[in-house]
Amino acid sequence: MALGTDYSGQDCSLARALELVGERWTPLILRDAFVGVRRYRDFLAHLDIPRAVLAARLQALVDAGVMTKVRYQDAPPRDEYVLTAKGRELWPALHLLSQWGERHLSELGPRRVYTHLPCGSRLEAGRCPSCGTVRPEDVEVRLGPGAVTSRTDAVSVALREPRRLLEPLRTS
């Protein structure tokens, strides 16, 4: 049987959060947004996702205040999807879930390595061992020993280089 998309009988803020960000593909759209992807065609190139699903997920994130649309071209009109402050606050939860995957589901070592740029320390459990809490915009991500670089779309190629989180990624 089909499952609904909400958890209306559950009085729980995890359930409320999952209704917004737990749908299939949404966490990976957010992951891409944190590494700087902002444009529809770039999300589309990097995610193996039907156009209609991508459009619906992005609109749901805008409706929820997790992303906002920013016009970057007038003729024809084109918008970028940019994380809001509320959206950026999702980084620790998403990062810790990915770190759980790195520990348990990445046999060749971590696929990505995260460094706190102001001090150069490698993050541990989403924090800087020297400075404590970090802001995602102060974090650099680069490929680790477990990474597989078989994808050749423009976003995947750009992500082979070290990047500062949230820095806009431009593929053309």
Next chain:
Amino acid sequence: MALGTDYSGQDCSLARALELVGERWTPLILRDAFVGVRRYRDFLAHLDIPRAVLAARLQALVDAGVMTKVRYQDAPPRDEYVLTAKGRELWPALHLLSQWGERHLSELGPRRVYTHLPCGSRLEAGRCPSCGTVRPEDVEVRLGPGAVTSRTDAVSVALREPRRLLEPLRTS
């Protein structure tokens, strides 16, 4: 169109983690496990979920090494579902996502309040402001001002009282 259940084209430990714990209802099954729910009938009573879906999700968690089955009765045979060490390591990610929901999606204040039992401090961003990293078994959860207590199933009633995380919940 139907979406598949994996992210096979995504070389990413977040994708791998989501394949195990991102399916609909699975995060709430894990949430219940952290507050002590272990028995099939208790998950069923507390979650508005078809029996077949619950059974499939629990089995997938066992297959992934996130939970293990522990026999608690021989005639007829009955098993409890208990989080493994690997499963317990999911707590910080799930907790931070629920805290994001508490901040942004709970108008009457937090639905749950978490306290570090050894020192009595209220957790902040999944950590103890006095002691730092916490183990879930050292955390007490109790209802907060935003909680709604309309459910009358045995698990919901038991959860109205303060509880230590991971302490087995018995409803009969």
